[in-house]
Amino acid sequence: MTTRIVELRRGILKKNDELAAELRERFTRAGVLVLNLVSSPGTGKTAFLELTLRRLTQAGAKAAALVGDLETDNDARRLAASGAPVRQINTHGICHLDAEMIGRHLDDWAGVELERLDYLFIENVGNLVCPSSYDLGEKVRVVLLSVTEGEDKPLKYPTLFNSADAAAITKIDIAGPCGFDRELALHNINEIRPGIRIFETSAKSGAGLDEWLAYLAEQRKVLKG
Amino acid sequence: MGAHACERIGLSSRPGCLSAGPAARRNAMHELSIVESVVEAVTETAAAYPGARVMSVKLRVGVLAAVVKESLEFCWELATVGTALAGAALVVNNVPLVVHCAACGRDAEIEGVQNFRCPNCGELAAELRQGRELEIESIELEEPEVGSESASQQVSESVGNA
Secondary structure, rough: EEEEEEEEEOEEEEEEHHHHHHHHHHOOOHHEEEEEEEEOOOOOOHHHHHHHHHHHHHHHOOEEEEEEEEOHHHHHHHOOOOOEOOOOEEEEEEOOHHHHHHHHHOOOOOOOOOHHHHEEEOOOOOOOHHHOOOOOOOOEEEEEEEOOOOOOOOHHHHHHHOOOOEEEEEEEEHHHOOOHHHHHHHHHHHHOOOOEEEEEEOOOOOOOOOHHHHHHHHHHHHHHH | OOOOHHHHHOOOOHHHHOOHHHHHHHEEEEEEEHHHHHHHHHHHHHHOOOOOEEEEEEEEEEOOOOOOOHHHHHHHHHHHHHHHHOEEEEEEEEOEEEEEOOOOOOOEEOOOOOOOOOOOOOOEEEEEEOOOOEEEEEEEEEEOOOOOOHHHHOOOHHHOOH
């Protein structure tokens, strides 16, 4: 018997990667900017998205949202009050959204055509671990971190923070009472993802939303250009 | 986090399930999908070498690939038992972070995943050269000796079947 080594250097594309690549192509063809919002449970993704959708809809932009939770359609109901089309994805136990779920919920979404949308927001299941492994075909991945969570969060979850294109600090209206160390948080986010765009926001007061909306418009221009 | 992977795929009574640590078992769903892709790629490659047996498969997994080595090993055992790949070893090589430092103009390896600072000059380095890989590096095959009786038997079998 002789031994033979076959060199491959071949990337492993799991099923989700293939589906995500198809979604990405579909989104690009349709000209819609797709964002994947990730964070711990309770960071304030829904409140942040609610205000974003309201402001975009008021400004005449066409935005829609898919929101993932294990159970309930509470978030979809809240977000729908903005006037934007919103659809709930219930995972019934799965701790992250994946490309198959996104594709399936887009396919039979009555009244929504990707070609007519400017923005599609995907609010992921609250989880800083598993979503890093599941590409959803998004153009922009936004990681959110609230002032109540501790400034070392990026160091604890480097894989997800490093995979993000932008970061949003939330609940800055209560930064004071929380003893939030802003410099340290900004420093730690940069240690894990040097140069990342960071937005400091409050869904309650509206702080930081102008900068965030300007970023969205800028990203949309890049997509179209 | 939801049902333990083994229960979901109906394997909770298998002895293999108990050999890996609890964390590897619980978080194995993601790695199972990866292992399925590896099995497919390896089977396809080995088909080009009739009569060969796969001895081992070497993977390169970056530290930022979001993949747990122990979970991969556990899933490999489950996925290959009873197949032509049974007994083949999975060798997982962890690949460290390498960044390109714009200040130094050089690439540098970073220890751990707690910062992206160039070890030479201390500046933050945004460009990642290495660290997210998830690939099959190579496959080790055992082939029958050319010219041996069994080899010529196998060759004539495969020719006969062509």
